[in-house]
């Protein structure tokens with residue numbers, strides 16, 4: 001079976017497990033369409049906090065939450081409502097190039113309470129032996145001519161590492177970034193690779209399509225992106241970790257967030273228009 005579903009006591013699907021021929025697997029909660037596990041070549045590749053709340057009462061701490069329609073703080077709740085909304089399983093396919101599942105979110109009471117727009121978000125997860133392919137499409141389904149909307153969006157990927165001291169993020173040198181810790185704009189990255197040894201929270205603008213990440217001394221991933229302009233690099237480090245109820249005090253040592261998104265300047269969609277972004281994570 002390429003796909004199995006986990007249901008609650010009322011028979012509603014809460015989680016989908018997608019398995020590909022090689023044994024690679026992803027687990028996806030319908031809450032947020034959040035991927036909480038990606039196993040490939042026999043190992044877990046994503047960080048999920050031991051303290052993550054998985055009952056749908058809070059955004060899931062780890063895996064790959066979807067940020068939409070607002071990155072960070074703003075008029076809406078932090079990172080928007082997509083990660084705290086119940087998505088639907090649209091369908092799945094077992095095909096030659098991998099197992100695939102599609103998830104759907106449209107406007108609902110939760111979204112309309114903070115954002116007065118009709119939209120159709122489709123998230124497609126395709127899995128093959130060494131790659132996780134993620135596509136997000138957003139359609140503006142407002143009907144009135146005045147119904148354009150702006151949004152920012154991002155796939156907030158938490159990579160699992162045996163030690164943050166071994167993480168190195170390549171291909172960022174020369175880029176201009178916003179340093180959200182120092183509250184500085186237009187900082188130019190001088191390091192190649194970038195390593196992390198304190199609280200890091202940066203938006204690298206107009207990043208290249210391919211980013212190589214050393215996850216440990218012996219393992220690397222290639223992160224590619226199309227139509228996602230920016231890269232966010234985040235690790236809360238020790239002090240912020242202590243203040244997070246759904247994150248262990250020492251767990252910052254086991255994770256790094258390298259996030260693909262368009263967050264520096266918003267995407268505008270007129271009624272009827274669709275935007276689509278893709279990310280793939282390939283084990284090297």
Ligand SMILES: O=P(O)(O)OC[C@H]1O[C@H](O)[C@H](O)[C@@H](O)[C@@H]1O
Nearest residue numbers: 078079180201202232233234257
């Ligand atoms: O705690 P959360 O709302 O999940 O946000 C976690 C982090 O997400 C991004 O990486 C932001 O750049 C950070 O500023 C934020 O702290």
